[in-house]
Amino acid sequence: MQVELTVNGEQRSDDVEPRLLLVHYLREVCGLRAANIGCDTTSCGACTVLLNGESVKSCTVLAAQATGQDVVTAEGLAAAGELHPVQAAFRAEHGLQCGFCTPGMVMAAVSLLRENPSPTEEQVREGLEGNLCRCTGYHNIIRAVLAASGQAEVTA
Amino acid sequence: MSILGTRVLRTEDPRFLTTGGVYTEDLTDEALDGACHVFFVRSPIAHARIGRVDLSAALAAPGVIAAFSGADLADLPVIEPMMAGMLNAKMTRRLLAIDKVRFVGDPVAVVVTEDAYQGEDAVELVDVDYDPLPAVVDFDDALSNETILFEDAGTNVVVEFGNAGSLKPELFDGCEVVVSHTFGNQRVAPAPMESRAAAAVWGEDGRLTTWIPNQGAQSARDDLAKMLDVEASQVRVITPDVGGAFGAKFGADPEHAVVAWVARQLGRPARWTETRFENLISMTHGRGQRHTIMIGGSRDGDVLGYRLEIIQDGGAYPRIGAVLPFLTIMMATGPYSIPNAEAIGTSVVTTTTPIGAYRGAGRPEATAALERALDLFAAEIGMDPADVRRRNLLPPFTEPHQTAFGALYDSGDYAAALDKALEAAGYADLRAEQASRRASGGTVQMGIGVSCYVEITGGGDESGAPQENATVEVHPDGTATILTGTSPHGQGHSTAWAMIASEELGIPVENFTVRWGDTDLIPVGGGTGGSRSLQQGGAAVQQASKELIELARERAAAALEASAADLQFDPGRSAFAVAGDPDASVRLADLAKDERLFVHSIFTAPGATFPFGTHVAVAEVDTETGKAVLRRVVTVDDAGLVLNPLLAEGQRHGGIAQGAAQALLEEVVYDADGNPLTASFADYPIVSATELPSFELASMETPTSYNPLGVKGIGEAGTIGATPAVQSAIIDAVAHLGVRHVEMPATPMRVWRALVEASAQGTDSESA
Numbered sequence: 001m002q003v004e005l006t007v008n009g010e011q012r013s014d015d016v017e018p019r020l021l022l023v024h025y026l027r028e029v030c031g032l033r034a035a036n037i038g039c040d041t042t043s044c045g046a047c048t049v050l051l052n053g054e055s056v057k058s059c060t061v062l063a064a065q066a067t068g069q070d071v072v073t074a075e076g077l078a079a080a081g082e083l084h085p086v087q088a089a090f091r092a093e094h095g096l097q098c099g100f101c102t103p104g105m106v107m108a109a110v111s112l113l114r115e116n117p118s119p120t121e122e123q124v125r126e127g128l129e130g131n132l133c134r135c136t137g138y139h140n141i142i143r144a145v146l147a148a149s150g151q152a153e154v155t156a
Numbered sequence: 157m158s159i160l161g162t163r164v165l166r167t168e169d170p171r172f173l174t175t176g177g178v179y180t181e182d183l184t185d186e187a188l189d190g191a192c193h194v195f196f197v198r199s200p201i202a203h204a205r206i207g208r209v210d211l212s213a214a215l216a217a218p219g220v221i222a223a224f225s226g227a228d229l230a231d232l233p234v235i236e237p238m239m240a241g242m243l244n245a246k247m248t249r250r251l252l253a254i255d256k257v258r259f260v261g262d263p264v265a266v267v268v269t270e271d272a273y274q275g276e277d278a279v280e281l282v283d284v285d286y287d288p289l290p291a292v293v294d295f296d297d298a299l300s301n302e303t304i305l306f307e308d309a310g311t312n313v314v315v316e317f318g319n320a321g322s323l324k325p326e327l328f329d330g331c332e333v334v335v336s337h338t339f340g341n342q343r344v345a346p347a348p349m350e351s352r353a354a355a356a357v358w359g360e361d362g363r364l365t366t367w368i369p370n371q372g373a374q375s376a377r378d379d380l381a382k383m384l385d386v387e388a389s390q391v392r393v394i395t396p397d398v399g400g401a402f403g404a405k406f407g408a409d410p411e412h413a414v415v416a417w418v419a420r421q422l423g424r425p426a427r428w429t430e431t432r433f434e435n436l437i438s439m440t441h442g443r444g445q446r447h448t449i450m451i452g453g454s455r456d457g458d459v460l461g462y463r464l465e466i467i468q469d470g471g472a473y474p475r476i477g478a479v480l481p482f483l484t485i486m487m488a489t490g491p492y493s494i495p496n497a498e499a500i501g502t503s504v505v506t507t508t509t510p511i512g513a514y515r516g517a518g519r520p521e522a523t524a525a526l527e528r529a530l531d532l533f534a535a536e537i538g539m540d541p542a543d544v545r546r547r548n549l550l551p552p553f554t555e556p557h558q559t560a561f562g563a564l565y566d567s568g569d570y571a572a573a574l575d576k577a578l579e580a581a582g583y584a585d586l587r588a589e590q591a592s593r594r595a596s597g598g599t600v601q602m603g604i605g606v607s608c609y610v611e612i613t614g615g616g617d618e619s620g621a622p623q624e625n626a627t628v629e630v631h632p633d634g635t636a637t638i639l640t641g642t643s644p645h646g647q648g649h650s651t652a653w654a655m656i657a658s659e660e661l662g663i664p665v666e667n668f669t670v671r672w673g674d675t676d677l678i679p680v681g682g683g684t685g686g687s688r689s690l691q692q693g694g695a696a697v698q699q700a701s702k703e704l705i706e707l708a709r710e711r712a713a714a715a716l717e718a719s720a721a722d723l724q725f726d727p728g729r730s731a732f733a734v735a736g737d738p739d740a741s742v743r744l745a746d747l748a749k750d751e752r753l754f755v756h757s758i759f760t761a762p763g764a765t766f767p768f769g770t771h772v773a774v775a776e777v778d779t780e781t782g783k784a785v786l787r788r789v790v791t792v793d794d795a796g797l798v799l800n801p802l803l804a805e806g807q808r809h810g811g812i813a814q815g816a817a818q819a820l821l822e823e824v825v826y827d828a829d830g831n832p833l834t835a836s837f838a839d840y841p842i843v844s845a846t847e848l849p850s851f852e853l854a855s856m857e858t859p860t861s862y863n864p865l866g867v868k869g870i871g872e873a874g875t876i877g878a879t880p881a882v883q884s885a886i887i888d889a890v891a892h893l894g895v896r897h898v899e900m901p902a903t904p905m906r907v908w909r910a911l912v913e914a915s916a917q918g919t920d921s922e923s924a
Contacts, residue, residue, distance in 0.1 A: 017273070031184075034176030036399070038349045039432040043837030046349060078174045091169040094802045097646030097810065099172030100349040100399030106173060125845040132837070134349050134400045135646045136806060137813030137874075138845040 003067040007032070008076025016063050022056075023047040025063035026073060034074035034103035038132065045131030048104035048111075049073045055111035057130070074103035077110065086110050086148045095144035097135035105131045109145045118149055159655050159665070160865075163802040166651045167666060177397035180353035180367050181429045187357050187365065191425035192221050194415050195275035197265035197282045198438065199257035202507040202830025203292065203305070206255060206264060207285030214267050214281040219274030222422060223282065225265040226252035229417060233385050235410065237314070237474040246309035247505060249473040251383060251410045251417070257286070258305050258472035259508050260832055261437030263411065268418055268426065291507045291830030295446050295467045298504035305472065305505045314470050314478040317485055318500035327496050328461045331452030335532045341521045342900055343444040343469065343824040344817075345834070346514045347842050348645075350399020351435040354415040357425035364391045364420070368412050369398040369405055372643050372683015373673040376408040383413035395673025398645035402814070403513030404440050405645070406476075406685050411438075436835045441824050442514020444469035444477065445484065445521045451529040457539050457547045462494045464525050466501035470511055477511025478503040483518025483612070486561050490526045491570040491610040491768055492548045497560060507830045513685065515814055516875040519611040527607045527880035528897070531887070535896055540587075541884070542578055542606045546571055549608065556763075565610060565766040566860045566868075573792045573856055574608055577770035580854040581790040586774060594892050599780050602787075603889025605773040607881035613687035613795075613869025615764040622761040624682050624689075626696035628657055628704050629754030634730075634745040635667045641681020642693035643673050647871070648803045649689065653697045655800060656865070660701035661744060662730030687869020690799060692761055695863040700757035707755055708732070711747045716740050765860045765868035767795040771877035773816070775885035779893065782908030784886045786816055788849055793873040794856040797866035804870050805853055811874015812851050817843035818875070819882035821901050841901075894918050 004013045007030055014029050026032045026049065035058055038046035047058045050072040077084040083091065086109050096102040105128065112119065112127040119127065124145045125138070133141060171177065211223040234248040253264045265282050269275040290303040297303070298312040305312055328334045356366040364386070370376040373393040381388040398405065411428065419426035430438070446467040453459040466485070470478035481501025488499040530548075534541040550557065552569040559565065583604070590602050616622040627639040638653050654668035671677060682688065705725050712732035713720035718740065723732045725744075733741035747753055774788040789812050798804045821841040825833040834840040859866030879900070886902040887895060894914030898906050 019273070027182075033178075033182040034174070036176070036179065036350070037181070037429075038351075038399075039837045041432070041836045041838040043842075044349065044432075074173070075175055083170065083173060087173040090173055091165055094166065094806050096169060096172055097648070097806055098349065098398065098400040099168070099177040099646070100179065102172050103176045121850065125848075129844050129846045132349065132842055132844060134347060134402070134814070134842070135810045137809035137811075137851065138848055139809040139813075139851050140806060142845065142850060 001064060003063050005066050005068065006070045008072055018064055020063045021059055022061040022063050022066050023058035026058060032073050032075050036100050036104065038100065043132065045108060046101050046104040048107045048131060050107055050111060053114065055108045074106055077106065086113065089144040089148035093140045093144035093147055095136060095140040101131060101133045105133060105141060109148065112145065113149055118151060121146065159659050160799055162800065164651055164655055164665060164800055166648050167654065168648060168650050179350050179399050180355055180369050180396050183355055183367055183396060188355050188425045188427065191355065191427045192268045192270065192422060193272045193275045194418050194426050194428040195267045195269065195279040196263045196411060196434065197267065197279055197284065198434065199253065199260055199262040199264055201257060201286045201288055202260050203289040204257050204286035205289065206253060206257060207287055209265055210283040211265065213283065214278045217278040217281055219270040220267060220278045221270060222268045223265060226250055226254035230254060232383065235383060238476060239479060243315050243474045243478055244309050247306045247314060247474050249410065251414050260830060261509055262472065266414060266418060268422065291828065293506055293508060293826050293828060293830050295469065295504065298506050305507065312504045314474045314503040314505055316502050317481050322500065323463065323498060327463055327498060328450065328452040331460050332455045333533065333536050334450060334452035335536050336448065336450040337532055337897060338446065338448040339528060339897060340899055341443050341445040341447060341524050343441050344514060344822045345436055345824050345840055346402040346404035346439065346442055347840070348400030348402055348404065351430045351432060352409065352411065352439055353429040354412045355425065355427045356416040356419040358420050362390060364416050365394065366416050367394045367396050368408060370395055370643065371401045371406045371645065371685050372681060373675045374679065374681045375406060375683055377675045379408035380413055380416060383410065384416060393675045395643060401645045402515045403442065403517055403685060406513060406683065432837060433835050436840055437509055437832050440475060440477065440512025441471065441509050442511065443521060444511045447525040449525055449529040451533045453533060455537050457537060457544050459492065459494050459533065459548045461496040462489060462529060464488050464499040468501060468503040469508065470503045470505050471508050472505060473510045474505060475510045475512050480518035480521065484522040486563050487519050487522035487612060488526065488561055489559060490523055491550055491568065491608050493550045494548065499561065508826055515811060516872040519872065520815065520876045520879050523607065523609045523876050524880045527884065531884050532896060535891065542574065542583060545606060545608050546574055549574065563612060564763055566763065566862055567858055568610060568766060568768050569858055570608060570610065570768055573768055573794055574770045576854055576856055577772050577790055577792040580852060581772040583772065600776050600778050601889045603775050603777065603885040603887065605881040605884025605888055607771045607877050607884065609877045610766050610768040611872065611876050612764045612766055614691045614761060615686060622688065622692055622764060623758055624692035624696045625680055625756065625758045626693065626700045627754055627756040628697065628700040629752065630661065630663065630704065630744055630748050632745055632749045634663065635669065636661065636663050638668060638670045638697055639678050640670060640672045640693050640697065641678055642689040643683045645684065647684065647689060647807065652690065652694060652800055652803060656694055656697045657701045660698065660705060660727065662727030687871040690865065690867050691765055691863050691869060692759060694799065694867065695865055696757055696759035698864060699759045700755045703757050704753065704755040708744055708747045708753060712742050715742045715747065761862050763862060765796065765862050767793065767868040767870065767873055769793040769873060769877055771881035773878065773881035773885040775882065775889055777886060777889035777907060779890060779911060782904035782911060784820065784902050784907055786820060786849055786882060788852060789816060789878060790852040790854065791877060792854045792856050793870065793877065794858050795870040795873060796860045796868040797857050799865065799867060807870045808853055808874050809851055811872060812878040813843055813848055815875035815878030816848060816882045818879045819900050819902060821847065823901050
């Protein structure tokens with residue numbers, strides 16, 4: 001079947017299997033491999049992308065369901081070589097180690113801050129509950145999101 | 157100003173944050189064009205004889221290229237347990253099971269397809285006849301030998317480290333108080349976010365090139381060569397980005413060898429990425445010990461005797477897990493001076509997923525047993541647990557301290573770490589708050605857990621002294637390359653190794669390229685594990701850098717027509733200058749123009765190092781529901797001098813989270829038939845952001861003399877210190893209600909049951 005959608009600002013039209021997951025469409029058809037697959041139960045969030053500006057787990061969306069919509073992946077977040085403020089905060093606060101959860105985590109954080117530009121620590125933790133990280137203990141991820149919201153000083 | 161000790165941001169990050177890392181699944185190397193996809197058919201039964209394996213329906217399915225069962229690989233050598241001299245050598249394994257399966261997840265066949273979706277369909281079509289045998293899940297069932305996993309071995313015991321006959325009955329003579337208890341240190345899943353994977357292709361020269369997420373390409377290469385029955389020189393392992401490992405990606409697994417075998421058999425590249433379901437049932441698990449402790453001493457708090465008896469679950473096929481009691485025994489008495497102590501261990505096989513290394517590997521178990529014992533002792537004599545610890549800690553030492561269990565502690569000041577942690581936590585205030593909450597009789601009570609530890613990092617392997625190699629090369633354009641035998645998967649070696657070399661060479665950190673994990677490029681290396689990398693790999697980079705300066709000095713002397721002894725190297729300019737004549741100078745990079753400028757160096761440490769510290773945890777427990785919430789974790793982790801606080805703190809955070817998760821939540825569970833009940837992230841309660849607080853880290857840096865950087869390992873401190881502290885905090889929250897112990901993980905059900913039992917006992921004793 002034919003899907004037509006916008007991916008990172010680019011209009012696309014592709015013939016896909018009806019059962020193709022959005023994450024596989026992005027990775028295999030579009031060649032955008034920042035989003036990763038870390039589980040098979042929609043638990044880990046490594047595949048999180050923005051669909052019409054809101055975070056979704058792209059392993060639980062069919063490519064067909066995204067037709068007519070706007071998808072943004074980690075590759076599309078940085079503008080003209082400059083890190084997006086959330087990406088920059090993740091680096092400044094050491095909010096990533098192995099990097100596998102990172103693109104999904106960043107997209108979830110971007111979506112969280114759009115919904116709630118000044119979250120409390122507890123709200124950040126609740127907002128990122130669906131994104132698992134095994135390296136950081138979440139400590140610096142939380143710091144990064146708070147820093148990106150302009151609420152926490154970057155650690156001296 | 158020195159760059160060492162400063163918070164340099166990671167050079168790795170921009171790539172990870174934008175295009176994402178290139179993990180094995182992401183590879184687009186043209187050598188892998190046209191790769192087929194390998195899917196494993198895994199046993200759904202814990203223990204069974206294999207009858208007929210019918211591949212015909214799968215072979216007829218769309219897109220299926222081939223399918224193979226164990227019989228097809230029968231010519232390949234059996235896999236012997238590692239350290240076959242120490243472990244029961246009869247407990248061997250096949251790449252694909254042939255006669256028997258021994259755990260749910262044991263691979264019995266593979267289906268190979270053109271695309272991945274076809275494989276998921278076809279793998280269901282393989283029909284295997286199983287003749288079920290009794291499962292062996294429980295330690296006691298394994299020890300009883302009623303059902304034996306390996307008939308040739310005649311026993312389920314893999315190895316004994318001492319035995320009951322060697323225990324001294326008089327160990328507790330003279331003790332006023334003796335307490336004993338048996339408890340578990342449960343099986344957990346390492347669960348790196350990236351599951352296992354492989355991509356493999358054979359060249360026309362008969363050499364295998366394989367990409368595997370691993371912790372040390374060189375040991376992965378050697379494992380593969382053994383499993384495939386080829387020379388190590390015929391195997392090239394390349395390490396893509398690795399999405400976490402935590403001990404579970406050391407070496408190569410049978411699946412990695414099968415993927416390579418399929419690629420050779422079919423004459424085309426082959427790829428495999430396991431699902432999370434496969435990962436949770438077939439990647440090695442960690443921990444899995446049962447401890448029986450006995451602790452005795454005086455009523456005023458002197459610990460005089462300690463005995464630790466360990467049973468280790470090795471899982472279905474003995475791997476490093478079976479050896480873990482060795483480390484647990486070595487660290488049995490931790491940072492304490494205990495006049496009489498003994499420890500023994502027995503490893504058994506069970507019809508469960510094999511146990512391997514998981515962050516800490518043997519040392520968290522030692523600390524958990526000892527700290528639990530001290531808490532039980534403190535409770536029995538009615539003394540504050542922190543006071544009991546302070547009273548029994550070894551005094552500060554700077555000359556190595558030999559323990560009764562064969563460990564040689566390099567340097568330590570354990571009481572200082574304890575006091576610092578208590579002060580940072582506000583211990584006295586916490587106890588006051590606890591007392592007032594107890595007095596108020598509210599339903600949410602607060603507990604404080606204190607855990608002191610010392611651990612071993614950077615130990616040598618059986619091949620001898622702890623060592624690592626590095627190559628540092630300066631290029632004419634002012635950039636530099638470092639080749640390292642370590643293998644980062646989140647630790648930040650690209651940044652850290654560049655900092656170390658930058659300090660010596662005066663080349664900016666961003667001008668370095670750090671490479672690892674390609675066995676053709678770096679044939680020798682110990683990889684990253686056991687918290688060894690900085691103290692050996694980093695020290696090797698420093699040593700190579702210093703030697704490179706000396707090599708360059710000779711060239712500079714020739715270029716400047718000066719005596720080498722008169723030349724000074726100025727890192728600020730990355731140039732040599734003649735003493736007293738700064739205008740007569742030559743840049744380091746310019747000395748690489750006519751001839752390559754590089755040094756390969758091997759650093760050898762005199763021994764392992766022993767980081768130490770204290771963790772304080774604060775938990776709240778709802779006494780009506782049993783729900784425990786972790787409120788604070790305050791830690792002092794002294795791993796010698798700190799190269800980059802940003803990276804060291806990150807290691808501590810991650811370890812604390814995993815340690816806390818074991819105490820609070822995580823457990824791999826099997827039913828009595830050996831069926832895994834935690835085979836997805838929907839069922840395995842991997843810790844998330846909502847279950848943890850932010851952590852409070854206090855710093856303490858006691859240098860070691862074992863390497864010129866003065867550093868020890870920091871990777872595993874978190875799991876070692878945090879697990880017992882968090883468990884203890886939860887128990888302490890309900891101790892005044894008569895609870896002395898709650899098993900890990902301290903789920904609401906377990907805490908609630910402990911409260912109910914304590915209440916019933918209280919009622920019994922009142923009525924008696």
